[in-house]
Amino acid sequence: MTHRILITGANGFVGTALSQLLEREYVDCKVFALGHGEGQRNAIDLLDREAIDSAVGEIKPTALIHLAAVAAPSDARNAPRHAWNVNVTGTMNLAESVLRHAPNARFVYVGSSEAYGASFLDMSGPVTESVPLRPMNVYAATKAAADLMIGQMAYDGLRAVRFRPFNHTGPGQSDTYVVSAFARQVAEIVSGKRNPIIHVGNLQAERDFLDVRDVVRAYARSATMDLADGPHHVYNIASGQPRKIRDILDMLVAQSGIDIEVRADPEKLRPNDIPVASGDATKARERLNWAPLVPFEQTIADVFGYWQRLCNAR
Template sequence: MSSKARCFITGITGMVGSHLVDFLLENTDWEIYGLLRWRSPLDNIYHLLPRINARDRIHLIYGDLRDSLSMDSAVREAKPDFVFHLAAQSFPKTSFESPIETYDTNVEGTERLLAALRKHAPQAIIHVCASSEVFGRVPKEKLPIDEECTFHPASPYAISKVGTDLIGRYYGEAYDMTVMTTRMFTHTGPRRGDVFAESTFAKQIAMIEAGLIPAVVKTGNLDSLRTWADVRDAVRGYYMLVTINPIKGAYYNIGGSYTCSVKDMLDTLISMSPKANQISVEIDPERLRPIDADLQVPDTRKFKAVTGWEPTIPFEQTMRDLLDYWRDRIKQGGRFLTR
């Protein structure tokens, strides 16, 4: 790749965006432009702030997917060769309370971004991140889920990601732009937001170990089946997507190789704690969704055939690294919501 290659990452301060920056700094010489809102927390890129301050390959651009003018300005500034559209209102449970914000950010925001790219960087190779949640409630006989499985979204978030997916494919087909969409299945690891099941479990266990809360882990639905991937494998896959045989309008399922229930995942985390024998589990009704996508097992052969990508980080390492991340956060002190 040219040393002058430039990439634009929306959602640079998120779990995935921050890990993608780490990967690109180590494996490319690209200039990295990251979109964030002025009020976005910087925790996930805290370790990068010296390089950001020095303008050492990382440049922050303030904007908002809900503002067309800021999208136009951001794309003009970034002048990207590669785009990773990761930003979203990404929490399914919140989308039930805030559906309009979710649709505006995820559906119309994607339209605003792609319209700006069509205008200012039509040559860019673009990754639009949809979600496995588009498939929603899938009957067992259709497992594993391939790319042609019918969409049956089970939340406003999932509905918004159907729109994200279709807009990305539309731009690829209608405007001859190299836009590819991915339906990434469950992916996690250090820096995962505490509103997501495995991260809130790890956080609660770390707080129990530190004596901050009683030895009870509060949960939502434990029966859902998930295939787990590590976020560090995911971002390597995203890099391979845009650099190995990019195909206009293509769409791919990506996911890990280890499948288990949310309960089994929780049991794994608890088993890693020295206080495992003291910890009990309690269902919290406030953590239950009105409807759940309960079978999320991907068929990833199409993506692997095109790129050669394979997940390499074992499930147990992902869970241990997530738990250690929360242990470190809590050792640093401060106060934490028990969510």
């Protein structure tokens, strides 16, 4: 069987990693990319129902992996109505179109562990998928709402898989996110483009970090495996090992070989910050045969190397 996999958000950080994986390791796959924004290949607006219908009807995918979103919590906080429109209504448009034009297609929804929100405050240790969704910020609320919507649509026949990935990083990620933000600053210091001072937010928070190359393996697998239908396909993608943000910064500073001053920046402190967040991915291991493979030290080295190459090229 040839898989026809339609990816939304294909031009983004995760979408690029996913497309590369499918093209490299899945010879029986044909990838169709839907991007967004001027100049992007196959640009499409998730709020344009006719355009979505046309694309899904023409491609007739065997699976749709939905990555496109207002993905940065700061962007969602600054434009909440836009975030709700894109993350919820846009997801509904895609799911309805799949039900109409490709009813046998697998619909892979990529949500977020942030949807658990306040549940992290009540838990000691990694959370499972049965923990209530109690989002604490706009981004998390939009992802939780779309997650519940897709779960409900699974009862109406949508062949859905829902993922709740925890923090992931890798080479090519925007410096909107903490690991890339640190790596860029350290790389600029090493290249002499910045004074040896790094500005940080809350370094005491602990998060469950993964390599993007591990995360996209789960998405690819779910899109190509023969899975029984039903609403029960909801999976954490996590390492189960929370890491203190301070330790990640120390790893990057150690790679620089330079004495770097660390300064707290109130602008970088997030409201509603959760002290510790980690996930239990037992279900993904058992049902999808997935587990993280890339050592975190390798991930950090690759992110740092990416920013070093960019700094040296400028």
